[in-house]
Amino acid sequence: MADLSTTKSRTDVYRACLCQTWRLKETDGNAKAKPVPGQLLIAPGIYEINNRCYRMEQGGLYRWICDGGAQQRLLWDGNTLHLLSGIAWLHAHGNIDNQLDFQALYQTAQMRKLILTCGYISNFAVNILNAVGIRSHILTALSLHYDPLFGLSHNMIELQNPANHKWLLCDLTFKCIFL
DSSP: OOOTTTSOOOOEEEEEETTEEEEOOOOOTTSOOEEOOSSSEEOSEEEEETTEEEEEOSSEEEEEEETTEEEEEEEOOSOHHHHHHHHHHTEEESSTTTTSOHHHHHHHTTTSOEEEOHHHHHHHHHHHHHHTTOOEEEEEEEEEEEETTTEEEEEEEEEEOTTTOOEEEEETTTTEEEO
Protein backbone atom coordinates (compact mmCIF):
# COMPACT_ATOMS: atom_id res chain seq x y z
CA MET A 1 0.00 0.00 0.00
CA ALA A 2 1.33 3.45 -0.91
CA ASP A 3 2.17 5.98 1.77
CA LEU A 4 -0.26 8.81 1.06
CA SER A 5 1.87 11.37 2.90
CA THR A 6 4.59 11.08 0.24
CA THR A 7 2.30 10.61 -2.76
CA LYS A 8 2.04 13.70 -4.95
CA SER A 9 -1.56 14.92 -4.92
CA ARG A 10 -3.38 14.71 -8.21
CA THR A 11 -5.48 17.48 -9.69
CA ASP A 12 -7.71 17.04 -12.73
CA VAL A 13 -9.23 20.15 -14.31
CA TYR A 14 -11.78 19.96 -17.13
CA ARG A 15 -13.67 22.41 -19.32
CA ALA A 16 -17.10 21.45 -20.65
CA CYS A 17 -18.76 23.52 -23.35
CA LEU A 18 -21.35 22.68 -25.95
CA CYS A 19 -20.89 18.97 -26.77
CA GLN A 20 -17.25 18.59 -25.75
CA THR A 21 -15.01 18.29 -22.72
CA TRP A 22 -11.30 19.05 -22.51
CA ARG A 23 -8.76 18.22 -19.83
CA LEU A 24 -6.66 21.27 -19.04
CA LYS A 25 -2.92 21.07 -18.85
CA GLU A 26 -1.00 22.81 -16.15
CA THR A 27 0.23 26.27 -17.20
CA ASP A 28 3.79 27.52 -16.77
CA GLY A 29 4.54 27.98 -13.08
CA ASN A 30 5.73 31.54 -13.72
CA ALA A 31 2.24 32.62 -14.76
CA LYS A 32 0.60 35.21 -12.53
CA ALA A 33 -2.17 33.05 -11.17
CA LYS A 34 -4.84 34.15 -8.76
CA PRO A 35 -6.97 32.00 -6.47
CA VAL A 36 -10.29 30.82 -7.87
CA PRO A 37 -13.01 33.21 -6.63
CA GLY A 38 -15.52 31.81 -4.16
CA GLN A 39 -18.43 32.51 -6.48
CA LEU A 40 -20.07 30.48 -9.23
CA LEU A 41 -19.60 32.97 -12.07
CA ILE A 42 -15.96 33.86 -12.81
CA ALA A 43 -14.09 35.92 -15.40
CA PRO A 44 -11.39 34.58 -17.74
CA GLY A 45 -7.94 34.36 -16.20
CA ILE A 46 -5.13 32.18 -14.92
CA TYR A 47 -6.17 30.49 -11.70
CA GLU A 48 -4.34 28.52 -9.05
CA ILE A 49 -5.86 25.19 -8.04
CA ASN A 50 -4.04 22.93 -5.58
CA ASN A 51 -0.76 24.87 -6.03
CA ARG A 52 -0.93 24.52 -9.83
CA CYS A 53 -1.75 27.14 -12.46
CA TYR A 54 -4.45 26.70 -15.10
CA ARG A 55 -5.39 28.99 -17.95
CA MET A 56 -9.19 29.39 -17.96
CA GLU A 57 -10.03 31.80 -20.73
CA GLN A 58 -12.88 30.29 -22.74
CA GLY A 59 -16.47 30.16 -21.53
CA GLY A 60 -18.28 27.11 -20.26
CA LEU A 61 -18.17 25.01 -17.12
CA TYR A 62 -14.83 24.27 -15.40
CA ARG A 63 -14.68 21.31 -12.99
CA TRP A 64 -11.75 20.15 -10.94
CA ILE A 65 -11.11 17.26 -8.62
CA CYS A 66 -8.29 17.35 -6.09
CA ASP A 67 -7.57 16.44 -2.49
CA GLY A 68 -10.15 18.92 -1.21
CA GLY A 69 -12.94 17.37 -3.30
CA ALA A 70 -14.68 18.55 -6.43
CA GLN A 71 -15.54 22.10 -7.39
CA GLN A 72 -16.86 23.84 -10.48
CA ARG A 73 -17.34 27.34 -11.85
CA LEU A 74 -19.11 28.95 -14.79
CA LEU A 75 -16.75 31.11 -16.82
CA TRP A 76 -18.44 34.09 -18.47
CA ASP A 77 -16.44 35.17 -21.53
CA GLY A 78 -19.20 37.27 -23.11
CA ASN A 79 -20.45 34.39 -25.28
CA THR A 80 -24.10 33.65 -24.52
CA LEU A 81 -24.00 30.11 -25.92
CA HIS A 82 -20.98 29.26 -23.77
CA LEU A 83 -22.82 30.45 -20.65
CA LEU A 84 -25.99 28.51 -21.52
CA SER A 85 -23.91 25.43 -22.21
CA GLY A 86 -22.16 25.77 -18.85
CA ILE A 87 -25.51 26.03 -17.06
CA ALA A 88 -26.75 22.94 -18.92
CA TRP A 89 -23.58 21.02 -17.96
CA LEU A 90 -24.11 21.74 -14.26
CA HIS A 91 -27.70 20.43 -14.31
CA ALA A 92 -29.25 16.97 -14.08
CA HIS A 93 -33.00 16.37 -14.22
CA GLY A 94 -34.62 15.42 -10.91
CA ASN A 95 -36.11 17.15 -7.88
CA ILE A 96 -33.57 16.72 -5.06
CA ASP A 97 -32.56 20.41 -5.02
CA ASN A 98 -35.99 21.93 -5.78
CA GLN A 99 -36.45 23.05 -2.15
CA LEU A 100 -33.26 25.17 -2.11
CA ASP A 101 -33.48 28.94 -2.49
CA PHE A 102 -31.39 30.73 -5.14
CA GLN A 103 -28.47 31.46 -2.79
CA ALA A 104 -28.26 27.83 -1.67
CA LEU A 105 -28.46 26.65 -5.31
CA TYR A 106 -25.69 29.09 -6.22
CA GLN A 107 -23.47 27.68 -3.44
CA THR A 108 -24.32 24.05 -4.22
CA ALA A 109 -23.57 24.57 -7.93
CA GLN A 110 -19.97 25.39 -7.00
CA MET A 111 -19.48 21.82 -5.73
CA ARG A 112 -21.74 19.52 -7.76
CA LYS A 113 -24.44 19.25 -10.38
CA LEU A 114 -27.81 20.72 -9.49
CA ILE A 115 -30.65 18.19 -9.60
CA LEU A 116 -33.71 20.22 -10.54
CA THR A 117 -36.96 19.97 -12.45
CA CYS A 118 -37.55 22.19 -15.48
CA GLY A 119 -39.12 25.15 -13.67
CA TYR A 120 -36.36 25.37 -11.06
CA ILE A 121 -33.43 25.14 -13.51
CA SER A 122 -35.19 27.70 -15.73
CA ASN A 123 -35.53 30.10 -12.80
CA PHE A 124 -31.89 29.53 -11.82
CA ALA A 125 -30.71 30.23 -15.39
CA VAL A 126 -32.85 33.36 -15.76
CA ASN A 127 -31.30 34.76 -12.56
CA ILE A 128 -27.77 34.15 -13.87
CA LEU A 129 -28.53 35.49 -17.36
CA ASN A 130 -30.16 38.64 -15.99
CA ALA A 131 -27.18 39.15 -13.63
CA VAL A 132 -24.81 39.39 -16.64
CA GLY A 133 -27.20 41.68 -18.53
CA ILE A 134 -28.89 39.17 -20.84
CA ARG A 135 -32.65 39.70 -21.07
CA SER A 136 -34.46 36.45 -20.35
CA HIS A 137 -37.66 35.02 -18.95
CA ILE A 138 -39.40 31.69 -18.34
CA LEU A 139 -41.87 30.21 -20.83
CA THR A 140 -44.35 27.51 -19.88
CA ALA A 141 -45.76 25.06 -22.41
CA LEU A 142 -49.08 23.44 -21.50
CA SER A 143 -50.51 20.17 -22.78
CA LEU A 144 -53.97 18.67 -22.83
CA HIS A 145 -52.47 15.21 -22.34
CA TYR A 146 -50.75 14.05 -19.18
CA ASP A 147 -47.11 12.91 -19.48
CA PRO A 148 -45.65 10.85 -16.60
CA LEU A 149 -42.34 12.76 -16.74
CA PHE A 150 -43.65 16.33 -17.10
CA GLY A 151 -47.28 16.24 -16.04
CA LEU A 152 -49.27 18.81 -17.99
CA SER A 153 -46.57 21.46 -18.45
CA HIS A 154 -42.91 22.07 -19.20
CA ASN A 155 -40.78 25.17 -18.53
CA MET A 156 -38.06 26.59 -20.78
CA ILE A 157 -36.33 29.94 -21.06
CA GLU A 158 -36.35 32.56 -23.75
CA LEU A 159 -33.40 34.92 -23.97
CA GLN A 160 -32.36 37.78 -26.17
CA ASN A 161 -29.02 37.12 -27.86
CA PRO A 162 -26.94 40.28 -27.27
CA ALA A 163 -25.04 39.71 -30.54
CA ASN A 164 -28.06 40.10 -32.84
CA HIS A 165 -30.98 40.94 -30.47
CA LYS A 166 -32.93 37.88 -31.66
CA TRP A 167 -34.84 35.81 -29.14
CA LEU A 168 -33.75 32.20 -28.57
CA LEU A 169 -35.76 29.42 -26.95
CA CYS A 170 -33.65 27.20 -24.70
CA ASP A 171 -34.70 23.96 -23.03
CA LEU A 172 -32.17 23.24 -20.28
CA THR A 173 -33.83 19.95 -19.32
CA PHE A 174 -33.19 18.50 -22.77
CA LYS A 175 -30.09 20.67 -23.31
CA CYS A 176 -31.13 22.20 -26.62
CA ILE A 177 -31.56 25.62 -28.18
CA PHE A 178 -34.15 26.41 -30.83
CA LEU A 179 -32.68 29.01 -33.20
